[in-house]
Amino acid sequence: MFTGIIEAVGHIRRVQPKGADVTLEIATGKLDLSDVKLGDSIASNGVCLTVVSLTSDSFSADLSTETLSRTGFSQLGKGAKVNLEKAVTPTTRLGGHLVSGHVDALAEVVSRESVGRAIEFWLEAPAHLARYITEKGSICVDGISLTVNAVDGARFKLTIVPHTADETTIQSFQAGTKVNLEVDQIARYLERLMMGDKVADSHSDSQGVSLESLARAGFLK
The missing domain is CATH 2.40.30.20 (Elongation Factor Tu (Ef-tu); domain 3)
Structure with a gap:
């Protein structure tokens, strides 16, 4: 989980293709890595990436075909700048809003x-x-x-x-x-919740919220 408050701007140091996937090495600039360990999450341009290797000034992460198809990383190469944020802790100030790092x-x-x-x-x-x-x-x-x-x-x-x-x-x-x-x-979860029992029907209307459903839920009189 993240807050959307950027801690540093880094850049892509290396792109290593691995079949249809890639491994990125990201130089982290002024981001403090002293409390980061393998398996931790770092949001990179808003994408939640898992640290698979670590140096004093960089980390590497694997990007699946799903991540490449959903995000702009398929268009970024060596030297491209990226916004960085470490995952929140229980004592982190929530200066932005709750961000999952799962790009739509x-x-x-x-x-x-x-x-x-x-x-x-x-x-x-x-x-x-x-x-x-x-x-x-x-x-x-x-x-x-x-x-x-x-x-x-x-x-x-x-x-x-x-x-x-x-x-x-x-x-x-x-x-x-x-x-x-x-x-x-919150908007996504609210829409899903308001679909009620229809959410279990794979053939139900994926649009979710309508004037009719809002009225049934008591939001419209």
Whole structure:
């Protein structure tokens, strides 16, 4: 589990193909590895990776075909920068929101504009994820916990303050950049819960929440 508050920006030091899978070695920059051990999790661009080997300034992780197909790592090579965050502990400040490191899909940056000292981005999510994105809700983009400031269909706006731009890879985002997207967990679980007994039916409507189901649950009068 993570919070989406980036601790360091590292870079990919080595990409080693292993059949259809790959092993990545990631140089960790200023990330403190003194309390990291084999088997621990480190979020890399929002992807929960398991440490399989460790040095004083890097770790290696195996990426399956599932991870490569769901995330932007299939497009990143040696030298690419990545946002890093170690897993939370019981005493960690929850400065962002609860992030699992399980990426839902890729989103695309549609536009970038400077507004005062901030940077305003519009991104487009896959249509099937649009229902989980709401104004002033939380979203995780390449591992960064961010607030959605406006929504237009499957498009949503982010306003990035200078500190976030300086401490993450978001400074480099341009129109066309593909980013890892994880929607808010609470929205996903709520939708699943409201399907009730139908959730056990493999042929049930996967769209889940509707005006009818909201009314049955007592949310609409």
